[in-house]
Amino acid sequence: MTGGRRRSESSRLAILDAARDLLLERGYERLTIDAIAARAGVGKQTIYRWWGSKGAVVADAALEGGLAPPLVAPPDTGDIEADLRAWLRDWTSRLASGVGTSLILALTAATAEDHAVADVLYERFTAPHEQLLRDRLELARVAGQLGPQAPVPTIAGVLIGSLLYRVLSRQEPPTADDADLVVRVVLGGAGG
């Protein structure tokens, strides 16, 4: 590794650390590229050379800096309703911390404003969580707890999308009751 490359890697890490710390301290809304540059001791242009937007820096900071929630599979007690409730309630508690909601809003902004970042975030953050949920739903389908033709990918998307919409539209985390209602609608149906 050349000295230049080493300096460059240390700047990159300083920027990611600064972005992570500032996100925790002040939240996404009040986070600026200027503040990240000042904290990291680099010029603003250095940040723009590597990242196209604030969201892109924050996405990398979350993925590399250990902010992103850990990958935890839904429980498998054999009761799909109880397990989905537990999984969704677990997410609502994670979101209920300031960091949780801030982080999801930050990752959503990054996704919505930059196509390339969206692909990376989907692949590295969203898809692994979604896959664990699909796996649990598929077990339930095979066990006869869902209809034999239940559209597992759609159900997973409905569960995740409901929580996400709740965070976006209210700018606050869903409650445990919200989580229970979503599971009730998705498993039991609203009809008849």
Place this chain on the structure above:
Amino acid sequence: MTGGRRRSESSRLAILDAARDLLLERGYERLTIDAIAARAGVGKQTIYRWWGSKGAVVADAALEGGLAPPLVAPPDTGDIEADLRAWLRDWTSRLASGVGTSLILALTAATAEDHAVADVLYERFTAPHEQLLRDRLELARVAGQLGPQAPVPTIAGVLIGSLLYRVLSRQEPPTADDADLVVRVVLGGAGG
């Protein structure tokens, strides 16, 4: 109105027109504050004086510039399943145009990155659509097409959130089949 106030209003309108036109021409991702300023013939600082972010300008441009989809109530044929399908399919066709997806991504970015913009967008854009959907669901509940205790606000959020998540995670509009599957899960339930 003083000359200064008049100039100021004409700059504001020029900025909103420029933002709307550029969004149509190149999409949200390649839209910059610099380009809006150049097209509108104002300084960049004039834009930052009134709006805190690109998303905030685009939100106003959408709301005032007629880009936002018209408020159309779900049909009421007396068959809630057919009516929800028609309503969701209608949204998928709107989203299928480049502008539709671009616009929803832009409004989502604006919502996720700025708390104050989020409130305005929810009140002026999202809530009116959501209310029409809730009204239709409430009619169905009263008519016995949904369960007597069906949680109407949750159901509306589940339907909207599912489509939104689909757009965000795939960066492309849902299909008519996606819409039908979501309605099937939400009305019929995935269980048993």
